[in-house]
Amino acid sequence: xxxxxxxxxxxxxxxxxxxxxxxxxxxxxxxxxxxxxxxxxxxxxxxxxxxxxxxxxxxxxxxxxxxxxxxxxxxxxxxxxxxxxxxxxxxxxxxxxxxxxxxxxxxxxxxxxxxxxxxxxxxxxxxxxxxxxxxxxxxxxxxxxxxxxxxxxxxxxxxxxxxxxxxxxxxxxxxxxxxxxxxxxxxxxxxxxxxxxxxxxxxxxxxxxxxxxxxxxxxxxxxxxxxxxxxxxxxxxxxxxxxxxxxxxxxxxxxxxxxxxxxxxxxxxxxxxxxxxxxxxxxxxxxxxxxxxxxxxxxxxxxxxxxxxxxx
Amino acid sequence: xxxxxxxxxxxxxxxxxxxxxxxxxxxxxxxxxxxxxxxxxxxxxxxxxxxxxxxxxxxxxxxxxxxxxxxxxxxxxxxxxxxxxxxxxxxxxxxxxxxxxxxx
Numbered sequence: 355x356x357x358x359x360x361x362x363x364x365x366x367x368x369x370x371x372x373x374x375x376x377x378x379x380x381x382x383x384x385x386x387x388x389x390x391x392x393x394x395x396x397x398x399x400x401x402x403x404x405x406x407x408x409x410x411x412x413x414x415x416x417x418x419x420x421x422x423x424x425x426x427x428x429x430x431x432x433x434x435x436x437x438x439x440x441x442x443x444x445x446x447x448x449x450x451x452x453x454x455x456x457x458x459x460x461x462x463x464x465x466x467x468x469x470x471x472x473x474x475x476x477x478x479x480x481x482x483x484x485x486x487x488x489x490x491x492x493x494x495x496x497x498x499x500x501x502x503x504x505x506x507x508x509x510x511x512x513x514x515x516x517x518x519x520x521x522x523x524x525x526x527x528x529x530x531x532x533x534x535x536x537x538x539x540x541x542x543x544x545x546x547x548x549x550x551x552x553x554x555x556x557x558x559x560x561x562x563x564x565x566x567x568x569x570x571x572x573x574x575x576x577x578x579x580x581x582x583x584x585x586x587x588x589x590x591x592x593x594x595x596x597x598x599x600x601x602x603x604x605x606x607x608x609x610x611x612x613x614x615x616x617x618x619x620x621x622x623x624x625x626x627x628x629x630x631x632x633x634x635x636x637x638x639x640x641x642x643x644x645x646x647x648x649x650x651x652x653x654x655x656x657x658x659x660x661x662x663x664x665x666x
Numbered sequence: 667x668x669x670x671x672x673x674x675x676x677x678x679x680x681x682x683x684x685x686x687x688x689x690x691x692x693x694x695x696x697x698x699x700x701x702x703x704x705x706x707x708x709x710x711x712x713x714x715x716x717x718x719x720x721x722x723x724x725x726x727x728x729x730x731x732x733x734x735x736x737x738x739x740x741x742x743x744x745x746x747x748x749x750x751x752x753x754x755x756x757x758x759x760x761x762x763x764x765x766x767x768x769x770x
Binding site for chain 1: 671672673674675676677678679681683690691693722723725726729730737738752755756760761763764765766
C-alpha cells in the first residue's frame with residue numbers, strides 16, 4: 355500500500371496550526387462537494403480529503419502520524435512498522451466523516467486498532483451503518499433482478515486490527531424500485547464490538563443512463579420515431595417498451611413532440627407510473643429520383659407554409 | 667453466509683425508518699434528529715403517526731444535513747437552506763433530463 359501524505363492532500367505545511375487545517379479542509383470540502391462539484395473525480399478526492407482531515411484534526415492521531423511521516427515519502431510502498439503506535443492512545447475510530455469504512459487501507463493499517471482497544475472488557479457496541487450506491491437498469495425496476503455488488507468493508511482480523519477487504523453481495527432488487535430509493539440490508543454494515551449487533555447496509559438505487567428512456571419518479575418517457583404519414587394520417591405502430599413490445603395507435607394529425615400516455619406502463623408500484631411515448635417525426639431522405647419527385651409534388655400541391663405563425 | 671446467497675433487503679418507503687434508525691444511518695445522536703424535526707428542517711416528507719416515520723428522501727436529506735453541519739460547522743438552518751437548494755437543483759435536473767435536455 356502507498357504512504358499517504360495527508361498534509362499534501364490538504365495543501366498545508368506540516369507546521370500548520372489547527373485552524374489553518376480546518377480552513378484548508380472546508381475549502382476542499384466545498385470544492386469537491388458531491389452535490390455541487392463538476393470535478394470528474396470529486397467523490398474520490400472528497401474521500402481522501404475526509405481521511406486526511408480525520409487524522410490531522412485529531413491531535414492524538416496527528417501526533418502519531420507526524421512521528422511516522424518523517425520517515426516516508428508520498429506514494430512510497432508502506433507497511434506500518436510493528437508497534438509504531440506504542441505510546442499513543444486513540445480515543446476515536448476515525449468516524450469523523452460518518453464512518454471509517456470509506457477510508458483507505460493505509461488509514462486502516464494505522465488507526466484501525468482503536469476498535470480493539472475499545473472492544474476490551476464489557477464494552478458492547480452496535481456496528482456502524484454503511485452506505486453505497488447500486489446501479490441498475492430500468493428493466494430491473496420493471497421486473498426485479500438480482501445484482502452482485504462489490505464493497506470494501508472494514509473487518510477485524512485475529513489480532514484485533516481492522517483491515518479492509520472486498521466482499522461481494524448478491525442483492526435482490528425489488529420490482530418497482532424508484533431512483534433514489536434505498537434498500538436496507540439488515541446486519542450487512544460494520545460488525546459490532548464486544549458481541550454487539552452488526553450495522554445495516556443502505557443501498558441507494560441509481561439507474562444506469564439509457565439513451566432510449568428518461569425517468570421521472572415512476573413515469574418513463576420514451577422517444578418514438580414516426581414517419582410523416584404515420585403522424586398525419588394516423589397509424590398503428592409497434593413500439594419496444596421496458597415491459598415488452600406494444601402496439602400503439604398514433605392518432606391522425608399528430609405533430610412532433612406529441613405525448614401518447616400509456617397508463618400504468620411506467621415503473622410498477624401502487625399506483626404504477628405511466629409510460630409517455632414522445633413522437634419524433636423522421637423525414638425519409640430524398641436520395642432517389644422517386645423520393646425527390648414525391649417531395650416536389652408535396653411542395654407544389656400542399657401549399658404548406660411551416661412559418662405561418664412567424665408572420666412570414 | 668455462503669458466497670452465493672441472495673440477500674433480500676427492505677425497500678425504504680414500504681417500510682419507514684424510526685428516529686433511532688435514521689440517527690444511526692447518519693452516524694448522529696437521536697437527539698440530533700429530534701431537534702431538526704422539531705425545528706421543521708427535516709421530515710416534511712414523512713408520514714407523522716404516533717411516532718415519526720422517515721422515508722428514502724428523509725434519509726438522503728438527513729445525511730446531507732449532517733455532512734454540511736459537520737464539514738463546515740454550519741448552523742442547522744443554514745445547512746437546511748443549502749440542502750433545500752441542492753434538492754431543488756436535483757428536481758430541476760430531473761425535469762431537464764425527462765425533457766431530453768442535458769443538465770450542463
